[in-house]
Amino acid sequence: MRDKQIEDLKDYKYGFSTDIESFKAPKGLNEEVIKFISNIKKEPKWLLDWRLKAFERLKVLKEPDWQKPKYPKIDYQDLYYYSAPKSFKDKPKSLDELDPKLLETYQKLGIPLNEQKRLNGIAVDAVFDSVSVATTFKETLTKQGIIFCSISEAVQKHPELVKKYLGTVIPLTDHFFATLNSAVFTDGSFVYIPPGVRCPMELSTYFRINASDTGQFERTLIIADKGSYVSYLEGCTAPMRDENQLHAANVELIALDDAEIKYSTVQNWYPGDKDGKGGIYNFVTKRGLCKGKNSKISWTQVETGSAITWKYPSCILKGDNSIGEFYSIAITNNHQKADTGTKMIHLGKNTKSKIISKGISAGFSDMTYRGLVDISPKATNSNNFTQCDSLLMGNKCGAHTVPYIKNKNSDSNIAHEATTSKISEEQLHYCQQRGLNPEEAVGLIVNGFCKEVLQQLPMEFAVEAQKLVGISLEGSVG
């Protein structure tokens, strides 16, 4: 079983590409392309105007360059900003009308969209290149008033909600990649949980980049109305390609009074080959707003893929008594690079935040935890606890911790702890004496190291993530 997994990894299990004829916007970034996207999606004028406003702003914004992992300049004119399977030009009405090749792709990924073979208790929205291809369990959810659909569909069917919340957490002008996304976003998921409803199942989006030379710019918007609860999962894979592909998504979460959103990510984009060729640039903006009193937003991420991961899922704790959490495992191997962490902005009274970050670097990789904890003068009686641990395997890799801590309130407490270490020879010896080979021993110890974070994941994801943790480090034990 395990050997098979190792074999799978060696070839990056998800590295196949699907031969589907796709329908693309012309290459390049300009007003015409934006209008094209808006037009094909039959968007209302306000949204087109919104996109164009973002594009205007983009012209004066500079790409940030303060991050640790550097990358060659991206030619934004040499990318496709819209790609959809051709059979989608007139969107199929039901799953039966889906291109069988697409269904097959998702089957290979282990995500059956087929109604008969649906994943147990998880509603899935699958995004293939630029468009959402299928959403399962729709009826069950509709009965409770839950809206779970592609954002394109939401623009058509629930424009009042989209208009009210889109861009309220990540403003149009935020920063280069967020603004780029606002101008050209193609699809993504939309979730609305009505007041008092506890979403009965995990909601999940599965992202897949297939076409080459294509950037993926999805946009996710989740609104948990008063007293509601939702747990949302996100998974990602891409084919193996020699060139780097850009993925610049925006995710906005809004929790109103007494609402809770749990957002989990298992990111396994193609990381590039052993020599660092190819792989996804995962430059994602994720931000949650605890808008209401007693609201809670919890981010959990397991980041094992991508050539470069650069993201800081953040919480703005605006409502009094609101809670923000960030649990992260980031693993880099070979030539992968990651610069990830979170921001906890405390604005309301009695707000609490917790950050648990576990970074593991191996091979020639480089990993940075970067985080901000900011307690504003008005956030009386707030507190933060941060624990950042790094594990290094070999001396060709790097592990860095860069926390920014700002306390402007004397009634609030911030505590930060960080350690960097390696797996001790003694621990390895102990495990080996009990019959485990070195790789199994490392897998076991690393999973132990990550336990606090793995525990946060929903069951179905936790098992997958645990395997991924072990597999990502294969070949790193010398």
Next chain:
Amino acid sequence: MEEQLKIDFEKNLKDFSYSDQEKKFKETNFKEFLKQGFPNRKLENWKFSDLNQIIQSNIGELTFYNDYKKENQIDKIELISELEHNKIIIVDGKIEKIDFKFEDQDKIEVLVEQGEENIRENINSLINLNNAFSNKFCKIIIKKNYSLKKPLVIYHSTNKNTQFKNTNLRIDFKLNENACLRLIDIFKDNSEKNFLNIYYNFEIDKSSILKNYKIDKSINNNVKYSYNNVKQQVNSISETFILSSGSKFFKNEINCDLLGQHSSAFVNGIFDLDDENHHEIKSNINHLVENTKSYQLVKSVLEKKSKAVYQGKIFVSSEAQKTDGYQLSNAILLSENSEFNAKPELEIYADDVKCSHGSSSGSLDENSIFYLMSRGLNYKEAKKLLINGFLLDVIEKITDEEIKNLIKNLLGVKE
């Protein structure tokens, strides 16, 4: 500012008969400063303390010319009476007196140096400013196997007429093998609204020990920057202690390169801030070879609208296996308007290391106060007792007993 700089720079050059090499050195540094100006918040290192803006709002327009020929009065400078010591007296960046009266004179060499270009100078624009405007600088060499019998105290002061002025001082120290120097910097200013810029270079040879205690206790409205550049060889030890308190603004930056095995660096500090004072300690400890050690502890007690910043960085190169790096900062915010910022940073490229950092900030523990009050202390006494206990931890790290007592007295801390 640019006009003023140019005029003052020319004036400064004319005053002295600098050699061509010195002139070139000064001009290069001057150009670099003109290009960059005072550091501002756009630079990562200055994110929490925008010096450009601090100078603007606390001083306004500066002048840069210093008449190094002028004799300054030094008899009114208050000296430490608690302990016997050697001394160097500095007024407005000019060395007025060097006195090693307790030492064997042939064991200490004092050179007046020219600017050397081979020293890494592109650190920041303030070092450029320093090199462009400072007087010929002094290099103090402690010979092999010599430990100074008494500490050396450097008194930093300003003339009472000096205002809106930038003064610069550079001193280089070389501790030859197995030498030992205890160095105390005392800041006592006689005038306000100046910007003092100090740059020390330390070369610490095999088995040598440097202890540097910086005491900024007297209250003043000056803006200060001090940069210690420390290079350490095999088995050497550097201990830096900073009491950061009296100035309007003070940024102490320590760069320490651990170049020899079994060398170790200690950086300890106290921020005891009141009013609107804004102070920072920035450390860079670079572990560059195997088996080196660093330890940092910084505690802050912040009153009123004061602000303390601690940016401590531990860097471990891929060669530096078996590094032991530790860093801790704790802050107590005593007023709702005080602020503590920290950026404890680890940059690590070797796997067999033990590195950690911790940071905490918050209010004084009300339960402890309540406990002490229930034993009969009033609120003020209880608070004072707790703060003393909080600070004592750092003071206990001072390895020199005499100086430890001096600092305890200065802070009014009793055991």
Next chain:
Amino acid sequence: MLKISNLSAKIENKSILQDFKLEINPGEVHAIMGPNGSGKSTLSNILSGKKGYDVKGEVLFENIDLFSLETEERAHKGIFLAFQYPLEIPGVNTNVFLKTSLNAIKKARGEKELDAIQFLKLVKEKAKELKFDEEKLGRQLNVGFSGGEKKKNEILQMSILNPKLSILDETDSGLDIDALKTVADGVNALRKKNNSFLIITHYQRLLEYIKPDFVHVLMNGKIIKSGGPELALELEKKGYENIN
């Protein structure tokens, strides 16, 4: 079963074992006694395959050259070391660790691996025998365990993995009398025709409960005297200085 001939070991050029000889046959219990620094722990480290020693000589385990085997392969062949200082592994559940270990060994031997239910049944049974608090099996491996609990955990692992040769490295140190009895019961329960033991200890206390077939005295890296159980008593009376 185990044959050690002319074994010498150095660490960083310091000689620890010299010309060490020992033969253990199936079913035998051998005790090695010696003062601190005599090389007792080095012996258990070398037999289990710990790296860092400069080793010469020959060790055969069931006629296989032990030095040609990795640590885990020795475990697969049936060598078990109860560590003097059992390690804490944060985040790793004790049960998960035990199951992973047991199945790794079973797999290497070509035996059928146990599923979760079979395993739990086995573990419960063994824990009961050893009076090991079951609740602790759900906790992180050795984290927050007392010294005695850690040692009992080693014996529990031993009885579950059912090794051919068990090496007990100062398992008795730090145990109170009740724990000592439990540990001894565990060992005695495993004593069978084909299972051998090598008990490394400083004191003869443990040997009151586990009767050895042979006792060896280790001093300065060499066995200086061998005998029956009575040797342990003699040692206790005379002390290491006056033996020989």
